[in-house]
Amino acid sequence: MTAQKILLLVLDGIADRPCEVLDGKTPLQAAATPVLDRLAQESVCGIMDTIAPGIRPGSDTAHLSLLGYPPERYYTGRGPLEAEGCGIRMEAGMIGFRGNFGSLDSNGTIIDRRAGRIASTAPFCDAIREGVDLSSFGVELFIEPGAGHRAAVAFRGEGLGANVTSNDPKHEHLPPLPIRPMTDAGSDLHTAEVANEFLRQSQEILFDHPLNKQRIADGLLPANIVLIRGAGIMGRFEPFPEKWKITGSVISAAALISGIGSAVGLEPVQVPGITGSADSDLNAKIAYTEKELDRKDFVLLNIKGADEFGHDGKPLLKRDFIEVIDSALAPLLEWHDIIIAICADHTTPCSVMDHSGDPVPIIIRGPGVRVDSVAAFDELCTAGGGLSRIRGGDLMPILVDLINRSEKYGA
Amino acid sequence: MTAQKILLLVLDGIADRPCEVLDGKTPLQAAATPVLDRLAQESVCGIMDTIAPGIRPGSDTAHLSLLGYPPERYYTGRGPLEAEGCGIRMEAGMIGFRGNFGSLDSNGTIIDRRAGRIASTAPFCDAIREGVDLSSFGVELFIEPGAGHRAAVAFRGEGLGANVTSNDPKHEHLPPLPIRPMTDAGSDLHTAEVANEFLRQSQEILFDHPLNKQRIADGLLPANIVLIRGAGIMGRFEPFPEKWKITGSVISAAALISGIGSAVGLEPVQVPGITGSADSDLNAKIAYTEKELDRKDFVLLNIKGADEFGHDGKPLLKRDFIEVIDSALAPLLEWHDIIIAICADHTTPCSVMDHSGDPVPIIIRGPGVRVDSVAAFDELCTAGGGLSRIRGGDLMPILVDLINRSEKYGA
Structure with a gap:
């Protein structure tokens, strides 16, 4: 029997290095993971450099690589991918920024870079979208809210460059910075001018917005400035269904991952109750994944949370949350007729509190696999497995071949 | 804890193939190596193709690859690297040769290609440097002694090519050959003319040199001809401290290895009593390495000797010298706060008496390593380890990542 469907489950940042507080074990080694262990026993296993040995991947470059889009060719910065993930339909050539709302005082000083961690910026984004006019620059503005205080901004127009600085001074009690071009190119100057005009107009709108007046009256911090960063030009992606000859969906609470999926041609699926943190409804993610696998050939499912504990340097909490993930994965034990690949996108050592270039575990289970x-x-047991050491760019060809959709090269 | 320093220890040519006289074991398997074994037990282990599987590396191309300089891009012949190692400050575009002094009889026939293995050629190099004038060619001459009968020669000037033959006929009782261009390019013709003029003038100086007259009177062979080979143009290397964001030193008795280190921007460290052979003072090498690691982020330490026994086809002596190396490495057991990588640059099978393309063992030990x-x-035990099989070009990214100096690619 040959499987017809593929689940690529990325356990974001789940891999780690030995932790002293865990007697030299990694959180993944220290956690009780009967489900993942059982899956590994039924798999071909290995380790994987999502980009290349020793290269510290971002979540963005790692996921591009795992989906078969070499980042050195396709990665143009986080902004446009996150904008896509916030629901802006980014066309090739558009300029995208990540952003968030902050609070300015009457002197023009930033008093909070997250606007008191406001729950939603949707009404402010609506007001900016309606009120800001960049037509004198020949530019169209797009702005969409992200989770909490976050938002994404994009410009569409001729001759826009992406090499511009951020207006975020990175620390409170400073005024916002002007956006500056980082090269002498006219296109970068153009984008900087457009961005500064966008910031000027949006700030006026935000200062006058009744919801901000209400927030101040309620003793809350106003959301009266947009801080934008990570400018990048949207690239052109060979659509996933053409590249791999399969249809697919992406399920992730992170706008960045949904955006990458959407950019390459996966359908982003909204799942209620998922947060990208330890309080996420993992059972809902699994249930929606099962449903998507009825409709599509391929699902990319990203489960975050473990990554956050790595960034925070909390090995015990990381171990405990890995056990929560493990329980939530129990239904997968019964999914015998699909190819299931489980890996991390990168290592996030608690000792480093950031990503590292160590390889990640990878297991592949399903019909036809050489167990x-x-x-x-x-991280260590899988290294002795039948996959040996592969690269992220190898994964999609291996998976597509296992469902017998790869094309023969030669005769 | 994250380490701050890296030791890359290259046990030159220590890897081998099974030897009949060792009951099918390699010298490394047959040797008692309690120190290396203990280090391996505390390491993540694997095998490594210093260039690529099945490719037979030279020591030069192997070391370039290990340092992160792909030889297909950076290797331009052994001459310029050995010249750099002999102390000539090779600038990009200079032409370098390896060389040695030989003995001519009065008929112009080479009677010894190593001038009776003369102990030092320094006074002859001095005389040539002072006496030879290539200014009519617009060329400046550099010459420095190497170990024993060896020396290095270099030319600096406009329009010099590197595709020229050697004057060494490779056998005694033959006259020296004229240097010839190997292409029709004017630059190669120019270098051949310069080299032949250099040889003509230097031969005159050497014939008249009082030390040679004295040697003949003493019944010794004169050093009255320079035999040059391995012409190459010096390349442009991205400096190691810029490429990897760390400072470094190189410790090696071999001019070639010091030259490679110096060419890429490592500081060559002179250690008294080291020879590159079995009589080398290995304890001094280790002591100097420890001192260098206080000053620098990175040390490349090359220990030769085992390689020589491979070239000579002596498995028993190779096994015995491996045990000498092992004892000398005992201090490393106490170096717990640095990343130590131990490998060979290539396999030198006693059965081949030259390098082969077999992979070499590689172990990495230190804070954060997944043991x-x-x-x-x-060669065999390490193949089952957590590194699996890597390439030489992967090593520096892995090591730099372990000391947390790698840059994140993406966000």
Whole structure:
């Protein structure tokens, strides 16, 4: 029997280095993970450099690589991908920024870079979208809210460059910075002028917005400035269904991951109750994944949370949350007729509190797989498995081949 | 804890193939190596193709690859690197040669290609440097002694090519050959003319040199001809401290290895009593390495000797010298706060008496490393370790990532 469907499950940042507080084990080794271990026992296992050995991937470059889009060719910065993930339909050539709302006082000093961690910026984005006019620059503005205080901004127009600085001074009690071109190119100067005019007009709108007047009256911080960063030009992606000859969806609470999926041609699926943190409704994610696998050939499912504990340097909490993830994955034990690949996108060592270039575990389970003798899902056990050491760019060809959709090269 | 320093220890040519006289074991398997085995037990282990699987590396191309300079892009011949190692400050575009002094009889026939293995050629190099005038060609001459009968020669000037033959006929009782261009290019013709004029003038100086008259009177062979080979144009290397964001030194008795280190921007460190052979003072090498690691982020330490026994086809002596190396490495067991990588640059099978393309063992030990269950340092045990199979070009990114100096690619 040959499987017809593929689940690529990315356990974001789940891999780690040995932790002293865990007696030299990694959180993944220290956690009780009967489900993942059972899956590993039924898999071909290995380790994987999502980009290349020793290269510290971002979540964005790692996911591009895993989906078969070499980042050195396709990565143009986080802004346009996050904008796509916030629901802006980014066309090739558009300029995208990540952003968030902050609070200015009457002197023009930033008193909070997250506007008191406001729950939603949707009404402010609506007001900016309606009120800001960049037509004198020949530019169209797009702005959409992200989670909480976050938002994404994009410009569409001729001759826009992406090499511009941020207006975020990175620290409170400073005024916002002017956006500046980072090169002498006219296109970058153009974008800087457009961005500064966007900021000027949006700030006026935000200062006058009744919701901000209400927030101040309620003793809350106003959301009266947009801080934008990570400018990038949207690239042109060979559509996933053409590249791999399969249809697919992406399920992730992170706008960045949804955006990457959407950019390459996966359908982003909204799942209620998912947060990208430890309080996410993982059961809902699994249930929606099962439903998507009925409709599509491929699902990219990203489960975050473990990554956050790595960034925070909390090995015990990371271990405990890995056990929560493990329980939530129990239904996968019964999914015998699909190819399931489980990996991390990168290592996030608690000792580093950021991503590192260590390889990640990878297991592949399903019909036709050459099951090896690896007994557990962790960074070391899987290294002894039948996959040996592969690269992120190898994964999609391996998976597509396992469902017999790869094209023969030669005769 | 994250380490701050890296030691890259290259045990030159220590890897081998099974030897009949060792009951099918390699010298490394047959040797008692308690120190290396203990280090392997505390490491993540694997095998490594210093260039690529099946490619037979030279020591030069192997070391370039290990330092992160792909030889297909950076290697321009051994001459310029050895010249750099002999102390000539090779600038990009200069032409370098390896060389040695030989003995001519009065008929112009080479009677010894190594001038009776003369101990030092320094006074002859001095005389040539002072006496030879290539200014009519617009060329400046550099010449420096190497170990024993060896020396290095370099030319600086406009329009010099590197595709020229050697004057060494490779056998005694033949006259020296004229240097010839190997292409029709004017630059190669120019270099051949310069080299032949250099040889003509230097021969005159050497014939008249009082030390040679004295040697003949003493019944010794004169050093009255320079035999040059391995012409190459010096390349442009991205400096190591810029490329990897770390400072470094190189410790090696071999001019070639020091030259490669110096060419890429490592500081060559002179250690008294080291020879590159089995009589080298290995304890001094280790002591100097420890001192360098206080000053620098990175040390490349090359220990030769085992390689020579491979070239000579002596498995028993190779095994015995490996045990000498092992003892000398005992201090490393106490170096717990640095990343130590130990490998060979290539395999030198006693059965081949030259380098081969077999992979070499590689172990990496230090803070943050995912220690696997490999119990011994040899060609086979390490193959089952947590590194699996990597390439030489992967090593520096992995090491730099372990000391947290790698840059994140993406966000």
